[in-house]
Amino acid sequence: MADIGYISLVIGFVLSLYAIVGQLAGQKLGNRNLIKSAKGAVLAVAILATVASLALIYLLVTGDFSVKYVYDYTSTDLPLFYKFAAFWAGNGGSLLLWLWVLAIYTAIVTYSDKIDELTPCVSSILMGNALFFLFILAFVTNPFEKLGYMPAEGQGMNPMLQNFGMVIHPVTTYLGYVGFAVPFAFAMAALMTKNTDDRWIKITRKWTILAWMFLTLGNLYGAQWAYVELGWGGYWAWDPVENASFIPWLTGSAFLHSVMIQERKNMLKTWNVSLITITYLLTLFGTFLVRSGILTSVHAFGNSNLGMFFLVFTGLVFVASFWLIADRLPMLKGSREFESFVSKESSFLLNNLILVGIAFTTFFGTIYPLIGELFTGSRPTVSIPYFDKVNAPLGLLMILLMGICPLIAWRKSSGKNLRDNFLVPLAGAVIFAVIAYVLGLRKIYALAAFTAVAFVVVSTLSEVAKGTLVRMRMTGENPVAALGRLLVRNRRRYGGYIIHLGLIMLLAGIIGSHTYNRVEQKTLRLGETIRVEDYSLTYRNLAEGKDGKNDTVYADVAAAKNGQPLGLLQPKKVYYPTHPQPATEVAIRGSLSQDLYLILAGWENDGRATLKVLINPLVAWLWIGGYVMVAGTVFALWPGRGADVGPKYTRGV
Amino acid sequence: MxxxxxxxxxxxxxxxxxxxxxxxxxxxxxGSYLTIQEALAEQNSSAGKYIQMEGKLAKGSTTWDANSVTLGFGLTDGKNKINITYNGVKPDNFDSGYPIIVEGRFNGASGFVAENIKVKCPSKYEAEAKKQPKASASKQQ
CATH class of the missing domain: 1.20.5 (Single alpha-helices involved in coiled-coils or other helix-helix interfaces)
Known part of the structure; x- marks a missing residue:
């Protein structure tokens, strides 16, 4: 089975070369048969990638430890669920997953009949990327490498990976990462074939939004996984690995907004092409950072030479794509200019600058150690407060903009228009601020940030309400029908608003958990109580237990909030047979307002236990907001009437 | 205009x-990313400066005061050793022999006071070598 997998990769490598050369040559010579045969090769590569992936899954699930990859990441006692997920636990397998997704995406694009003369070019560009991954898999980090003998037992999976997050986070992140390859390929193909209209944007809109949605989910599940599994109490630490998937998310978000300007006003063509190119390059560069071990990260990625290959490939793609953009620059001149500063398009432009600004500051902070080393010889480090300090004001601006943007018109807003639209949201925000202050929200940054949040909520909801009222007046429908039809008939717009509201919930969670979090750690005797804010926690008992096949040591901690009992919390340490050290399993008692997060840090021979208690406000809203964002995306993408773009705005209309 | x-x-x-x-x-x-040797050399000149170091736990060097929740240990590169004080609890895998990242400052009499201790997430992508069979020619450490 390992041989079948490996041979599939090698044949895939050869066929992907043929697919590229065949399609490009066929296009040039106008030879349809050649194109057709090369398209067949694309399909074959997708099938071969599937065969290789299934072979690896088969080896993992059946526990063939003679294959090094299976030996490294699984053991006989591992639940089936995780044996399967071990597919992407290591370098080779995770790159195979990448290839698999890419090959299938490429086959879908190649055989989609909507697209015509762009297809061979797009398909070749995507195959070029697949070629790189096939090369890596076949010659650098072969997941089918054999040990040469059959060990009785594998090394097992790292306990930290044994979490539901392991199953969902890598897959969603890759679906997102790889998804951006499609709009990138279309952008490049459009330039190569000298099509500079916005057709490539229209064709790839769904791809881009889906990729963005998956990357959103990937980041979210990564954060959630860290929060529930790693046991340090947070969900984000600005680790290079986290930044590597956050930065393309930012540029991808900017791209989603700026293409609307091109669709509506035929502007920003160069910017859009550059933005999607940068986004795709960042996914590759992020992979380089993550796999090379060049930066100090808590995630040890092994100092393999894999990073070098990614760096070289990223460099090649960078030079080739920007050379192409530079060469086609004269064709990309937009046909229109900004008409006014106070217009929707300039607020979109500002939104882009902020998103790209956050991406840049994060990128800069991430690679600063490398830059510093290059110039001074010694390596500086950048600590978490840098990222918080720099991105907080930018984030605040972005929140405000989310509230302002729906209130101003395309092209130019009049003074009256502005007064009418801003009155309600501003009043709402002021009222919120006063009430919040009176209720005890006194930290100035938190107050400012939550007021901005309230402004966006009121602004967005008042837009929806206004639309509903207009519809009721025009059609005589009842409020519910009017609201429903309004949303469904303009799914793209209101889907966007739903996403904004989701993001606002998520941001509220971030603001809350960063401004009003509390940490206490204390060693308690049996029966002793610790008080943290409104909570009192009484340490009742320390005992041994079983968690499936694993031994555990847990503490019984009786929790109460304002005297009301919350029940027993059992933070524990889990001992995995295949792992020398116990893993922390936190106890979380969550509510919409705050999470009580309890860690059993250790215990003494005399029965005392050390507990770490964290109060994390509003964390639940991160996850809720994330799901609302996904719901908004699906709503906007749902095919059918109402999913179309608004009219093109031309001068003199 | x-x-x-x-x-x-x-x-x-x-x-x-x-x-x-x-x-x-x-x-x-x-701050600066220093090797343990560099950090020792600059111990006096870099008092109060934020330093990040990576090393391994020196065997048998761990002390733990449960009452004040204070952890003490030696961070070593194999030759040199720095004594670290940390007001906090052991992170997971602390004694596993995985590389440990320590962030903090030299603080006069108390030696190096850590603000943050992280254990490198092991085998997320690559397995640890010491447990690997000889037959696998792994290059990882």
Missing amino acids: NKKVKLAVAVVVIIGALGLLIASGLNNNT
């Missing part, structure tokens, strides 16, 4: 503001 000039001015202002923001952010939040 025509709109193009206005737009250019706006963009320049924004980029300038971004630059200032980054500069002020970096101002107090950067």
